[in-house]
Amino acid sequence: MGMGGSSNTNTPMVGGAPMYPTKDIVDNAVNSKDHTTLVAAVKAAGLVDTLKSPGPFTVFAPTNAAFAALPPGxxxxxxxxxxxxxxxxVLTYHVVPGRMDSAALMNAIKAGGGKAVLKTASGGTLTAMMSGSNVLVTDAKGGTAMVTIADVYQSNGVIHVVNKVLLPG
Known part of the structure; x- marks a missing residue:
């Protein structure tokens, strides 16, 4: 990697763990202490193999706090x-086929006149828009999540950490 220290400097941290672009979505997510609920849900839904497949996928990954904010139980x-x-x-509603990093999302939002409608793996739609420098994603029920960590690149896609669980209609 030439001079100048560690090659890890560009590896984003999520939930206190480095997210390696050489690892797949699942192998990275299991290391994030902020995504233990999401990982448990992915396992319970039997989606591990899907999210380890080549994809690519864009995953809006709710934090544990986002899941905890849902009604009790x-x-x-x-x-x-x-x-x-x-x-x-619910989980596949957070997955958009393809690799949409924030630059691609912003381009889609501009092209859509301020809104980009994203088709999810569940067959539903999410609407992305900008609020200042933040990307907001609105679900079918009108709930809005903010992307808190964008562009966490994976070997088979990209993760955007969100602060709310998105719910299909």
Whole structure:
């Protein structure tokens, strides 16, 4: 890597862990202490293999705090085996096929006259827009999440950390 110290300087930190662009979405997410609920949900939904596949995927990854902000009992209910279908729908609603980093998102927002409609892996849509320098993502129920850490590149896509769980209609 030439002179000038560690090659890790450009590796973003999420939940106190470095996110390596050489690792896939799952292998990185399991190391983030802010995403233990998301990882548990991905495992419960049986989506590990999907999110380890070549993709690429753009994942809006809610933090533990985002899941905790849902009505009491929501997460526990979703994690029950009989609710696997619903959980899968909620999780895949946070996944947009393709690699959309913030530059691509901003271009799509500009092209859409201030709004970009993103088709999710669940078949639903998310609407992205700018608020100052922040990217906001609005779900089918009108809830809005802010991207708090953008452009966490993965071997099979990109993660944008969000501060709210997005809910399909």
């Amino acid at each position: 929501t997460v526990d209910t979703l994690l029950k085996p009989e609710n696997k279908g619903t959980l899968t729908t």
